[in-house]
Amino acid sequence: MAPSYVLVTGATGFIGAHIVDVLLSHGLKVRGATRSLAKGQAMIDARPKYTSQLDFVEIDDFERTGVFEEAVKGIDSVIHAASPFTYDTKDNEKELIIPAINGVKSILDAASKSDVKRVVITSSFASVLDADRKAPPYFTYTGKDWNPLTYEEAADPATSAVIAYRGSKKFAELEAWNFIKKGDAKFDIVTLCPPMTFGPVVHPVRTVEQLNESNAMLWKIASGHNPLPVARVPFWIDVRDLAKAHVEALLRPEVGNKRYIPAAPEGFSYQLAADIILKEFPWAERTVTKTTDQVIDQSHGLDGETVTKELGVEYKSFKQTVVDLVTQAVDLKRNSTK
Numbered sequence: 001m002a003p004s005y006v007l008v009t010g011a012t013g014f015i016g017a018h019i020v021d022v023l024l025s026h027g028l029k030v031r032g033a034t035r036s037l038a039k040g041q042a043m044i045d046a047r048p049k050y051t052s053q054l055d056f057v058e059i060d061d062f063e064r065t066g067v068f069e070e071a072v073k074g075i076d077s078v079i080h081a082a083s084p085f086t087y088d089t090k091d092n093e094k095e096l097i098i099p100a101i102n103g104v105k106s107i108l109d110a111a112s113k114s115d116v117k118r119v120v121i122t123s124s125f126a127s128v129l130d131a132d133r134k135a136p137p138y139f140t141y142t143g144k145d146w147n148p149l150t151y152e153e154a155a156d157p158a159t160s161a162v163i164a165y166r167g168s169k170k171f172a173e174l175e176a177w178n179f180i181k182k183g184d185a186k187f188d189i190v191t192l193c194p195p196m197t198f199g200p201v202v203h204p205v206r207t208v209e210q211l212n213e214s215n216a217m218l219w220k221i222a223s224g225h226n227p228l229p230v231a232r233v234p235f236w237i238d239v240r241d242l243a244k245a246h247v248e249a250l251l252r253p254e255v256g257n258k259r260y261i262p263a264a265p266e267g268f269s270y271q272l273a274a275d276i277i278l279k280e281f282p283w284a285e286r287t288v289t290k291t292t293d294q295v296i297d298q299s300h301g302l303d304g305e306t307v308t309k310e311l312g313v314e315y316k317s318f319k320q321t322v323v324d325l326v327t328q329a330v331d332l333k334r335n336s337t338k
């Protein structure tokens, strides 16, 4: 049976809000889950055309499991995009790893007690990447690759939030695959492992300071951060393409229990972002740091093509993504200083 009423977790977040919009434009009913109904109401208020198709439920923080039992009632499919994504932490295991795992556990437990037929999970390239794998020879990451990080390494209090975030995504995704392996689920899953995601925002953001972690990097460059940040990996995707991949992963029956890496074919560096901003925005001459020392790492690739073939997603160019986000951020800045 085709999906008709979809629960989207993280619906008020950067990626989740785009997913909500694609679902609504397909005529589907959407229930967003959020810890703050005020943010949910702001999403509804910004979409007057869709008030009869969109509702929100309040959920607790993922610190405890069992938060989705009420939220799945009447729902036939789920897109689980919520997970803590911040590098501003005091206790990585408590703030990143445990909530990410508990979020997946809760949604799958709730789904198994309901009529849900498919759960699409936003994992991350962080659960694919092997930071010690070096080219040559040239290699391509695919949906079969897994980050070799152990739980102990990720949760070590001495490690960085970046490593802990990678662990949070790996162990949360593994929780889902282990659930399916047990064989008694009445639904299937699809996991998506996108790299850095950039692009315009459609969730409730009033100031540039409220931009999500990945877009905040592009705004830092536009507003003169010196030196330029250095990309840890050269892979990225536009948020609009990623949202489409989620919805296609929900709508296509044949892709059940598959793992994909949605990613644009073009590599990026923050210098490339700076060069685009300099070329496209005349004011950037006064702010953007000029450098020529960042080289895009082309020593290995990743398989974004399977998503094009099996989910029908064509990728936007980095230029379009950067220009669209910076244009919007300039407006946000202007409005917030009025």
Ligand SMILES: NC(=O)c1ccc[n+]([C@@H]2O[C@H](COP(=O)([O-])OP(=O)(O)OC[C@H]3O[C@@H](n4cnc5c(N)ncnc54)[C@H](OP(=O)(O)O)[C@@H]3O)[C@@H](O)[C@H]2O)c1
Binding pocket: 009, 010, 011, 012, 013, 014, 015, 016, 033, 034, 035, 036, 039, 060, 061, 062, 063, 081, 082, 083, 084, 085, 099, 122, 123, 124, 125, 169, 193, 194, 195, 196, 197, 198, 212, 213, 214
């Ligand atoms: N942005 C990227 O570059 C990128 C790349 C790859 C994968 N991802 C993954 O994509 C998903 C969405 O990321 P995003 O960039 O859209 O982040 P975001 O804007 O921070 O949105 C994440 C949402 O998750 C919910 N959430 C976070 N921590 C939670 C907790 N402890 N308990 C309950 N809900 C919680 C929040 O919803 P409420 O505040 O409304 O409750 C938040 O809006 C995440 O799974 C992330 O790991 C992101």
